[in-house]
Amino acid sequence: MNEVSAPVAAMQDRPWLQHYPPGVPADIDPAQVGTLVDLFRSSVAAYASRPAYESFGARLTYADLKREAEAFASWLQGAGMKKGDRVAIMMPNVLAFPVAMFGALIAGCTVVNVNPLYTPRELEHQLNDSGARVLVALENFAVTVQHALPRLNLDRVLVAAPGDLMGFKGFIVTAVSRYVKKAVPAWDIPGAIRFTEALSQGRGKSPASVTVSGDDLAFLQYTGGTTGVSKGAMLTHANVASNVLQAYLWFNAGGEGEADPVMVTALPLYHIFALTACCLFMLKSGGCSLLIANPRDIDGFVKTLKGARFTRMSGVNTLYNALAHHPQIRSVDFSHLAFSVAGGMATQAPVAKLWKEITGKPILEGYGLSETSPVVTTNPPTLEEFSGTIGYPMPSTWVVIRDAANNDLPTGEPGELCVKGPQVMPGYWNRPDETARVMTPDGYFRTGDVAVMQPDGQFRIVDRAKDMILVSGFNVYPNEVEEVLAGHPGVLEAAVVGAPDDNSGERVVAYVVKREESLTEEDVRAFAKERLAAYKAPKQVIFRAELPKTNVGKVLRRALRDGG
Structure with a gap:
């Protein structure tokens, strides 16, 4: 009797399961999750000759990524960094970013993602709150670091250039940034070393092996949450690796996906959406992330697209809108595009309609937060028309709609969207009071967003957190x-x-x-x-x-x- 009733109960509690794309399991296998270091090791071994990242026409293969990330890990260890120490990365989408990130993770460190557009005041708060010991910053933003430095507790500052890791082409890219675009304000940071010099120093030996478990912190992802107090969402290796596996199963259940996948990665990697849904998802897929360093330069962005073959896109409503209205967008070859995903903000129906008219593919809208690594729900890849919903919950994810007293509300009634799953953070860094405020006694994270569940298990956002x-x-x-x-x-x-x-x-x-x-x-x-x-x-x-x-x-x- 129990063997029969359990699946029925699961369907009643999770009505979305019966609408899952073919082949998508109800739950992920915990044995397949591992850590992000495990994911890195398996992917660089399996896809060594494939391109992993492309920037300004230059590529890093998976073998290149392994070599350079291990070199940085060796440098970090040589600089005295131990397991659990925090490494901050303050860069847009350039090749140095994934090298620094994976190097830090291999060394057992926790990555603190920093928005390079921060002011000195904002940078000071985040670095001091996280306790970061090392900062890797792009030279274009080094002057911000300089101004904040007297109030920071950093051991080392590394400065990267836009053309780092690009070979001879990199000299041209960096020169254009410095002398043509004049995008590098003069800076002076005593003791700072060049990122490329750190890599050279680290190449002499392999990094020492560090035992990393799923419970270890991979990222401190800073967010205001629902209260406006900037705090770090603690994302463990298991949190993020689970979300990568959930997304991989969701988009590849019908097979191994498209051949030689290439993801247009315009959203910044320091943002949780691009970090997981682009960078790490593509690592799992053995694909290439086409890095766009400045997506606000729509002319340059479209020019890059015209010269590229790509199969996946990610973005937010405003980015899709800007691209769709560019006079040259219809000369871009979208014939290889398998899907476009959107998140971060509500996608507007007129934008989605125009995008499908241009590309032939609907926008698959999803929903997530920094605290959930981030993907909670998304539309299925089989979608033919824009739905206006945020789709179905991921495998192993439980979503309920509750009132202020923590009572479950019936289908169709608006309330706070609450989520439980392996991708949900254990809490905020050094903020037990804030953690207690957003976690329910039965383990759900209160998102602060008002939503309704439809009869088929899809969710629709009614309103965002009231003040954000x-x-x-x-x-x-x-x-x-x-x-x-x-x-x-x-x-x-x-x-x-x-x-x-x-x-x-x-x-x-x-x-x-x-x-x-x-x-x-x-x-x-x-x-x-x-x-x-x-x-x-x-x-x-x-x-x-x-x-x-x-x-x-x-x-x-x-x-x-x-x-x-």
Whole structure:
């Protein structure tokens, strides 16, 4: 009786299972998960001669990746880095990024991904909070490191160039960056060494073997969560490796997928979406990641696409929209494209419709967060038309909709989306209070997003976490922006909300009560731009005599969003 009822109960609890693509299992096999080091070792052995990464026309094979990553691991160990020590990486999508990342993981270290667009203030917080001992930064952003350095506790700073690991072509790429585009501000970091020099020093010997388990931390992925306090989501090797396996089974269940897969990787690798869904997913697939260093240069991006053969794409709504409206996009060869995936922000139906018209393939929208490694749900690769949903939960993933009292809600009723699975983090770095706030007694992570479950087990997002602002796929947390604005001597009070924007999805709007009547909108914006990454700075400042508040003095952001 039990043997019959168990699968039936599973179907009732997880109605999405009966709608899974053919061949996708209900659950992943824990024995197949391993660690990211295991994944790296197996892939570089199996696909040694294949290209692993391409940047500016230069390629690294899997054999190259193994050699250079092991060289960096050896250097780290020679520099005194031990298992569990944190290595921060502050780079866009260049070849040095995966080499530094895998080298750190091989050495048993934990990787701290850093947005290179951070201001010195933001960089200082993240590096000091994580306890990073080594930082690898692209030279284009070294001046930021220089300004933050007096307040950092780093042992070593390594500086990479855009053309590193590209051979002779790299000299040209670096020269153009420095002298033509003038994209490298003058910097001075005492004791800094070149990334290529570290690799040269590490090539003399193999790295010492380090025993890494699934419970060891692979990444500290910083996020504001739902409270706006910047904190590191602790992602273990098992968390991320599980999510890679879940995605691999989902997209390759019908066979081994397309021959010689190439993923257009325009989203930055320091972002959890690209890290797992592009970089690590392609490592598992034996494919090549076509790295786009500056996706905001749409002309250059389209030019790269016109000269490339690619089979997979990933992006956010604003990126697909910009590409779809480029005058040269229809001259790109999309005949090899197997699928396009989107996440990070809501995909708009008009954008999805235009994208399919151009490429012949629908956009497969998914959902995830830094805390979930990130993929929770996604549409199946068999989808023929854009669905407007975030799809079905991954194998071994349980998703429920709950009210504020942690009660499960029925199908079709909106509530908070809560998730449990092997990809869910164990908690926030050194923040047990924040961890307790988002984890339920029965082990679910409360996402802060409002969703509904449809009868077939698909999910649809109704609203995002009430205060978070999503600018081109990046989270902006009002608390942080408000704190910066409050530091201006001419500001009495400030509240920050999001407003719809055709280009970026949302824009940051600041409502300000003046302390000094001479204060102007430009004063406020300039002050913010000096202290915040550009996407976080207010695009609009509205002055008010007072801000709407509750009877206990809490600012009512919702009233401001609603025009109150």
